Amino acid sequence: xxxxxxxxxxxxxxxxxxxxxxxxxxxxxxxxxxxxxxxxxxxxxxxxxxxxxxxxxxxxxxxxxxxxxxxxxxxxxxxxxxxxxxxxxxxxxxxxxxxxxxxxxxxxxxxxxxxxxxxxxxxxxxxxxxxxxxxxxxxxxxxxxxxxxxxxxxxxxxxxxxxxxxxxxxxxxxxxxxxxxxxxxxxxxxxxxxxxxxxxxxxxxxxxxxxxxxxxxxxxxxxxxxxxxxxxxxxxxxxxxxxxxxxxxxxxxxxxxxxxxxxxxxxxxxxxxxxxxxxxxxxxxxxxxxxxxxxxxxxxxxxxxxxxxxxxxxxxxxxxxxxxxxxxxxxxxxxxxxxxxxxxxxxxxxxxxxxxxxxxxxxxxxxxxxxxxxxxxxxxxxxxxxxxxxxxxxxxxxxxxxxxxxxxxxxxxxxxxxxxxxxxx
Amino acid sequence: xxxxxxxxxxxxxxxxxxxxxxxxxxxxxxxxxxxxxxxxxxxxxxxxxxxxxxxxxxxxxxxxxxxxxxxxxxxxxxxxxxxxxxxxxxxxxxxxxxxxxxxxxxxxxxxxxxxxxxxxxxxxxxxxxxxxxxxxxxxxxxxxxxxxxxxxxxxxxxxxxxxxxxxxxxxxxxxxxxxxxxxxxxxxxxxxxxxxxxxxxxxxxxxxxxxxxxxxxxxxxxxxxxxxxxxxxxxxxxxxxxxxxxxxxxxxxxxxxxxxxxxxxxxxxxxxxxxxxxxxxxxxxxxxxxxxxxxxxxxxxxxxxxxxxxxxxxxxxxxxxxxxxxxxxxxxxxxxxxxxxxxxxxxxxxxxxxxxxxxxxxxxxxxxxxxxxxxxxxxxxxxxxxxxxxxxxxxxxxxxxxxxxxxxxxxxxxxxxxxxxxxxx
Numbered sequence: 001x002x003x004x005x006x007x008x009x010x011x012x013x014x015x016x017x018x019x020x021x022x023x024x025x026x027x028x029x030x031x032x033x034x035x036x037x038x039x040x041x042x043x044x045x046x047x048x049x050x051x052x053x054x055x056x057x058x059x060x061x062x063x064x065x066x067x068x069x070x071x072x073x074x075x076x077x078x079x080x081x082x083x084x085x086x087x088x089x090x091x092x093x094x095x096x097x098x099x100x101x102x103x104x105x106x107x108x109x110x111x112x113x114x115x116x117x118x119x120x121x122x123x124x125x126x127x128x129x130x131x132x133x134x135x136x137x138x139x140x141x142x143x144x145x146x147x148x149x150x151x152x153x154x155x156x157x158x159x160x161x162x163x164x165x166x167x168x169x170x171x172x173x174x175x176x177x178x179x180x181x182x183x184x185x186x187x188x189x190x191x192x193x194x195x196x197x198x199x200x201x202x203x204x205x206x207x208x209x210x211x212x213x214x215x216x217x218x219x220x221x222x223x224x225x226x227x228x229x230x231x232x233x234x235x236x237x238x239x240x241x242x243x244x245x246x247x248x249x250x251x252x253x254x255x256x257x258x259x260x261x262x263x264x265x266x267x268x269x270x271x272x273x274x275x276x277x278x279x280x281x282x283x284x285x286x287x288x289x290x291x292x293x294x295x296x297x298x299x300x301x302x303x304x305x306x307x308x309x310x311x312x313x314x315x316x317x318x319x320x321x322x323x324x325x326x327x328x329x330x331x332x333x334x335x336x337x338x339x340x341x342x343x344x345x346x347x348x349x350x351x352x353x354x355x356x357x358x359x360x361x362x363x364x365x366x367x368x369x370x371x372x373x374x375x376x377x378x379x380x381x382x383x384x385x386x387x388x389x390x391x392x393x394x395x396x397x398x399x400x401x402x403x404x405x406x407x408x409x410x411x412x413x414x415x416x417x418x419x420x421x422x423x424x425x
Numbered sequence: 426x427x428x429x430x431x432x433x434x435x436x437x438x439x440x441x442x443x444x445x446x447x448x449x450x451x452x453x454x455x456x457x458x459x460x461x462x463x464x465x466x467x468x469x470x471x472x473x474x475x476x477x478x479x480x481x482x483x484x485x486x487x488x489x490x491x492x493x494x495x496x497x498x499x500x501x502x503x504x505x506x507x508x509x510x511x512x513x514x515x516x517x518x519x520x521x522x523x524x525x526x527x528x529x530x531x532x533x534x535x536x537x538x539x540x541x542x543x544x545x546x547x548x549x550x551x552x553x554x555x556x557x558x559x560x561x562x563x564x565x566x567x568x569x570x571x572x573x574x575x576x577x578x579x580x581x582x583x584x585x586x587x588x589x590x591x592x593x594x595x596x597x598x599x600x601x602x603x604x605x606x607x608x609x610x611x612x613x614x615x616x617x618x619x620x621x622x623x624x625x626x627x628x629x630x631x632x633x634x635x636x637x638x639x640x641x642x643x644x645x646x647x648x649x650x651x652x653x654x655x656x657x658x659x660x661x662x663x664x665x666x667x668x669x670x671x672x673x674x675x676x677x678x679x680x681x682x683x684x685x686x687x688x689x690x691x692x693x694x695x696x697x698x699x700x701x702x703x704x705x706x707x708x709x710x711x712x713x714x715x716x717x718x719x720x721x722x723x724x725x726x727x728x729x730x731x732x733x734x735x736x737x738x739x740x741x742x743x744x745x746x747x748x749x750x751x752x753x754x755x756x757x758x759x760x761x762x763x764x765x766x767x768x769x770x771x772x773x774x775x776x777x778x779x780x781x782x783x784x785x786x787x788x789x790x791x792x793x794x795x796x797x798x799x800x801x802x803x804x805x806x807x808x809x810x811x812x813x814x815x816x817x818x819x820x821x822x823x824x825x826x827x828x829x830x831x832x833x834x835x836x837x838x839x840x841x842x843x844x845x846x847x848x849x850x
Contacts, residue, residue: 036562036839053480060837062610072612075566092570126840137461141500145517185487187497391827391835395820402816410816412485414461415551416841 003028004333007088007097009078010264011038011061014298014318015103016388019071020064022326024333029071030095032088036060036075039126040387042315043396045166047129048256049173050137050181050412051403054126056396059389078104080269083291099293099329102267102280103322106299106313109260109277116237120161120255123170132256134414136174139253140182143189156194157252159242161234162259163200164208165354168217170258171198172356175224181409197227197250199242201259204230206354206362208312213362216371220360261313263300275302284344286325292342295328297321303345311347315386321345355379358404428453429758432513432522434503435689436463436486439723439743440528441813444496445489447751449758454496455520457513461485461500464551465812467740468821470591472554473681474598475562475606475837476828479551481821484814503529505694508716524718524754527692527705528747531724531738534685534702541662545584545680548591557681559839561599564678565607568614581619582677584667586659587684588625589633590779593642595683596623597781600649606834622652622675624667626684629655631779631787633737638787641796645785686738688725700727709769711750717767720753722746728770736772740811746770780804783829 004027008015011033019031037058046052065071080089088095108122121128136158143155156178160171178194185191198205198221204214205221205228218228233245242250263278272288273281279302280288286301288294298318303311311317324345332338351365353375363375370378380400387393399410429452433440436458444456462483471477490496505514513520533547546553561583568580581603585596603619610616623630623646629639630646630653643653658670667675688703697713698706704727705713711726713719723743728736736742749770757763776790780801788800795803805825812818824835 036566036837053478054840055478055836055838058838060610062607063833063837066609069612073610074570075563076570126838130840138500141461145499145501182487185485185491187494391824391831391833394823394827395835398819398823399816402819406816408488408816410820411480412461412488413480413483413551415479415555 002026004098005030005096006099006101006329007032007095008101008103009033009088009266010102010104010298010300011035011073012103012105012298012318013041013315014105014322015101016061016064017319017322018101018103018297018326019068021323022330023068023070024330026333027070027329029068030074031061031065031071032074032076032078032090032095033061034075034077035125036062037126038064038388040392041124042383043387044123044126044129045169045173047126047411048123048132048136048170049177050133050409051173052396052399053411053413054130056392056399057387058126059392064388078266083270083294086293097293100295101322101325102294102296102300103298103318104264104266104300105318106261106263107265108257109262110257111260113237116257119237119239120159120242120257122257123166130416132254133411134416136177136254137412137414140178140186140189140191140194142253144186152189153195154240154251155253156189156191157197157250157254158194159197159199159250159252159255161199161237161242161255161257163198163202163205163228163230164258165206165352167198167200167258168205168221168354168356170256171196171226171228172221172224172360175221175226176357177409179225180407181412192225195227195252196225197229197252199232199234199244200228200230201233202230209352209354209362209364210369213364213369213371217354217356217362220356220362220372224357224360261299267296267300277302285328285342286321286345287342295325297325303347305347305349312352314352316350317347320347353379353382427451429523430455430521431524431526431754432457432520433526433528434458434513434691435527435529435723435725436460436498437528437530437723437743438466438740439530439747440526441486441489442744442747443526443528443722443751444493446748447755448493448495449755451758452495452754454493455499456486456490456496457499457501457503457515457520458486459500459502460550461487462551463489463813465817466549467808468812469548469551469554470594470598472551472836473548473557473561473595474602475558475834476598477821477824478836478838479555481817481824482812483551484817489813503691506696508695508719511718522718525720526747526750527719527721527725528723528743529689529691529725530743531686531688532690533682534687535682536685538662541682544662544664545586545667545682547682548595555841557679558836559841561602561679562837562839565603565611565614565616565619567678569611577614578620579665579676580678581614581616582622582675582679583619584622584624584675584677584680586624586662586667586680586682588623588627588630588653588655589683590631590777592623592625592683593630593646593779593781595681596621596651596653597646597649597785600646600651601782602834604650605832606837617650620652620677621650622654622677624657624659624669625653625655626658627655634777634779634787634789635794638789638794638796642779642781642787645781645787645796649782649785686724692721692725702727710753710767711746711770712767720750722750728772730772730774737777739777741775742772745772778804778807 182191280296353363355361361375607616705721778788780786786800
């Protein structure tokens with residue numbers, strides 16, 4: 001039997017899990033991604049808020065897969081498909097596949113207002129996180145240099161749009177940064193006077209959790225000094241200005257967007273039916289309608305769960321999908337195409353959690369609900385366990401222990417200034 | 426007695442040491458710098474070679490000085506002086522001083538060929554290091570994607586110009602990266618086939634050390650696979666091409682410049698006599714001729730040692746100068762201007778060392794000379810001790826231990842790609 005070629009697009013949680021799980025002597029796998037690293041998205045907000053450094057939540061993809069000789073990694077960008085001839089067009093290459101796994105993840109979505117991106121950056125990549133870190137830290141530096149109080153206030157205002165887990169975690173971490181970490185480091189301004197405003201369109205933050213946990217999360221945020229505005233919609237965003245639906249205007253040097261996720265726009269080139277978020281409406285086995293050799297997983301796929309609701313775009317779901325697809329392909333290579341229907345994907349919800357700050361978090365695991373320190377400890381452990389790489393686990397544990405004891409943050413470093421300066425030229 | 430205002434330009438080793446040493450109830454200090462962090466230069470090459478992450482060798486300057494309420498930190502850029510009126514012009518402010526300490530350090534010098542910089546970047550800032558790291562890692566990725574061997578070879582060639590400590594340390598670390606760290610991570614190329622070429626104009630590397638240590642360093646480099654070319658001058662550098670004085674041409678995707686240091690070009694605005702490297706020819710007390718209230722220290726000052734040779738531009742020298750100036754100013758504030766000459770600065774040479782790789786280094790401490798592992802262990806300890814911040818010490822120790830045991834590097838992460846892409850647009 002000839003060797004089969006599997007192409008995996010994207011080294012997201014799903015793509016990487018697939019490469020780590022799948023193994024068959026008669027198959028070789030090519031993993032294609034634009035980045036050289038696997039990023040641990042759940043801790044990305046800690047890079048943006050100067051708690052962790054970029055390499056601590058990222059691992060070189062080649063290093064993770066070095067013990068998988070049947071996996072080739074290519075740093076390249078997919079630009080199109082020819083599903084009939086089973087080809088993918090990359091910027092530098094064209095690959096022919098027997099099986100294709102789409103795992104490119106999501107991008108920040110602006111609800112049809114892409115022009116807001118320049119004023120309110122999202123948080124999807126390490127570059128995004130480093131840019132937000134730089135701008136937030138520089139805003140306090142500018143405020144220290146500013147003698148006009150009217151100009152100083154917007155510099156010390158941070159608006160976070162979107163009260164999902166990322167928005168809540170960002171707002172909490174910004175508040176701690178201003179109130180505790182930076183407290184005694186300035187002479188002219190008082191960073192504790194900084195305003196952190198969290199805006200959420202729906203009636204409560206963390207709306208995927210039960211109402212009492214949302215309420216607890218809001219209380220914990222307010223205790224940290226975050227102004228939480230639920231039921232509040234954004235009408236427009238321009239440079240340093242957020243205009244709300246009720247006409248109110250907030251001036252803020254830093255506006256961070258944590259409101260929407262869209263599937264990677266490459267799905268639009270597939271020529272298949274997509275949902276509003278650009279996700280592929282896959283069959284129960286996660287394959288694309290009409291193309292049993294093409295699978296979409298993670299944030300690229302719209303999959304209904306047992307109750308008919310879409311499986312949420314979280315990393316455990318992507319990893320479960322990857323394992324499901326790996327099993328299907330392995331079985332077909334071992335035993336030939338299935339005679340009956342392929343097995344349907346079943347999502348197992350392991351629970352959900354969000355951290356708000358020091359000893360503050362909410363979690364729902366099965367029917368159990370936690371808030372405050374027990375949820376926080378659970379959050380720490382779960383994230384450490386899933387972080388890839390022993391070195392990263394140890395480094396992050398060290399940073400957290402240090403931050404907890406010293407009330408400092410290890411990555412308060414502004415880099416990329418010279419690149420920004422070159423951009424302005 | 427009225428409060429005196431001291432302005433320190435630059436948070437180099439010298440500037441920071443001054444702020445940490447100087448203390449007088451009747452003085453306030455303003456520290457001005459473009460960066461928000463103090464950078465531990467001696468380990469910068471490890472960031473460029475993916476061994477350490479940027480925040481591990483940098484500390485927020487405000488955090489270091491948060492327990493010094495008489496020190497104000499301003500993130501700003503000095504653009505000019507008015508020495509007669511004792512004023513400094515910053516981009517956003519003008520400061521009036523009673524004493525001025527110039528500690529802006531050095532910049533990369535290209536021996537009158539500034540156009541080489543775009544093809545052969547130097548290594549002075551974190552941004553420089555992150556850019557070199559990105560380009561080196563991407564070159565191997567491009568090579569993996571390249572099917573034409575003639576195009577592949579230059580991608581796997583790194584030229585380091587300059588055989589001083591930085592050049593030797595870079596070349597050794599690049600060789601280890603290619604030969605050991607990346608060894609099993611590629612499928613089409615063999616990173617161990619990469620060429621690392623170290624070019625030095627003078628007859629031997631590390632020419633500030635005794636000849637037998639230079640010879641030992643060269644042997645250790647060659648054992649790692651570095652091609653060492655001493656007595657070799659560069660005639661011209663263009664994109665991906667180094668032309669040597671003998672007409673030979675080396676094609677290399679990455680050329681790193683480690684050959685020259687100039688004083689910060691701001692010295693040219695002082696209107697005083699400078700040496701060829703742009704350094705201020707200070708008086709024995711480190712003050713500027715004609716301006717006893719202005720001092721230059723570190724890489725900005727030309728100071729003769731006991732034998733009449735210039736004090737080398739190393740961090741221990743800068744720190745000793747800072748302490749000397751702090752003592753002079755404190756004494757004058759306490760007892761009034763000295764009736765006799767101010768004391769002259771005396772440089773105490775604590776020794777010098779350079780690391781080449783795993784268990785490979787050379788060191789000269791007093792009359793003692795070391796090579797191989799004893800020098801290497803000494804190098805590790807000295808650098809850990811002088812690294813500022815308990816968290817950084819621990820984090821770097823952890824990284825080193827991990828690299829030693831696992832033969833991996835923790836910071837093989839490409840960031841800033843999107844900034845580069847925006848630059849190209």
